Amino acid sequence: MIELQGVEKRYGNAPAVEDLTLTFPEGALCALLGPSGCGKTTTLRMINRLVEPSGGRVLLAGEDTRALRPEVLRRRIGYVIQHVGLFPHLTVAQNVATVPDLLGWDRQRTAARVDELLDLVGLDPGTYRDQRPAQLSGGQAQRVGVARALAADPPVLLMDEPFGALDPLAREWLQLAFRDIQRRLGTTVVMVTHDIDEALRLGDLVALMRGGRLVQFGSPDDLVLRPADPFVRQFLGEDAPLRQLAGQPLSAFVSPGDPAGLPVVDASLDAREALGVLLREGADALAVQDGGAPLGVVRWHDLRGSGRRP
């Protein structure tokens, strides 16, 4: 869906991104991960030409992005940034309507779309439509930011540390809500993050960058279990398997078995919490229940590897 072919960016003689070739597949959520200064934000901004590449090509659905005027290109690509950047003098509805307005949609269609999107991100349109950005909490503002980016139903969404400025509770809630929305809409997402947990938890694919170069591009399993070089392992940390388990519901690991005599846990736990219970109880397996009804058994070795992603 988005193809980078030998893309590079130089500032004077200093390379910010070098010889970057990778493909973000359609409908996938891809995380661009790496330490600060690794070129991940520059890479993101080259996709919608907020930064013009010094070399190479960027293809969007097979079309060279240089074939379009930058403004036209950007109206087809959703854009979400860390500090949201809502327009403070406009209402929530006017903010969400930005791209539809630029595209010249008629009033009724835009208004209906705004309400639909506010619903989608969990904000009651009747309550929030006419509020000003200053009246919103950080989490609400970023939800409006996501709604604004999705307003014209772009096939591609670029996000630069979208959850970075939120408190942990709001962040986790919004991450999961966003993941759900993304799956439902089938939007191709490229998300810059320096948060390893976020990359491993949300990403279908993770591109790890260092010093302007791609180090490894693969599924979270690939990076955690099959690191391409020592840097990948060191950057993700020795507890990377635990970080990865934290993002997955226990139900994905359940298999049939005899629950007799095993410690009982609820299916609402995530896989890391279940591992904690195993360690605490000194057990080799857990009986999993869903609201009291037996679901099956999770064994110690089931938690190794990927589980079945939901």
Added chain:
Amino acid sequence: MRGLGALLWPALLVLCLWPGVLPGLLAPLAGGEPPTLDTPLWRLTLVHLGLVAAATVVVVALGVPLALAVTRPGRDALRDLTGAVAGLGQTVPTFALLALAVPALGFGWPPTLLGLVLYGLTPVVGNGIAALRAVDPDALDAARGMGMTPGQTLRRIELPLARPVLLAGIRTATVYNVGTATVGAALGAGGLGEPIINGLSQQNTALVMVGAVLAALLALSLDALLGQGSRQRQ
């Protein structure tokens, strides 16, 4: 209530322009004899207002585009230079400026307008630059990233956000210039400086006060009316 308060100064101004009112009030300063003028007070006030209004129009026409031009990305050095030069305008003494302008432009309105424009540019350009710089860079990044052209960003985001501070600068320039414009009478530009200058040369305090009181009331009236206008538009 607020709207009513804004009408207080204009009402006082109109009252003082009523034939005989102000000279009558000031008569005790001239030994009981009301000061007399060749030109009616309302006419002097209108000429004065005309001078100030013409200067404000020129100041806005020059200052706002200038502030816009130098706050575009990549023009930081030019922006700082412009801010400094605009600030210099007000440090030159009025009389020196007018004395220098007369040989080039002659007497009357042209040198006076030149002075008023140079003085008025300081708050308009200064506020304009400050207001445009204060626009949230994240909002600008979002605007660009969502596909607004530079012109659309300016019209939809930058100007609306900069407007209150920009209008305050225009208001300040206008009010200052009511005072500065009295000097124009020395160059034959007319206005409320005339009774002041005549009063000074005739040692007639009441005559000086006629000009001073009316200029002050005109300044306060414009301040109140312009303040009202910018509040309503927000």
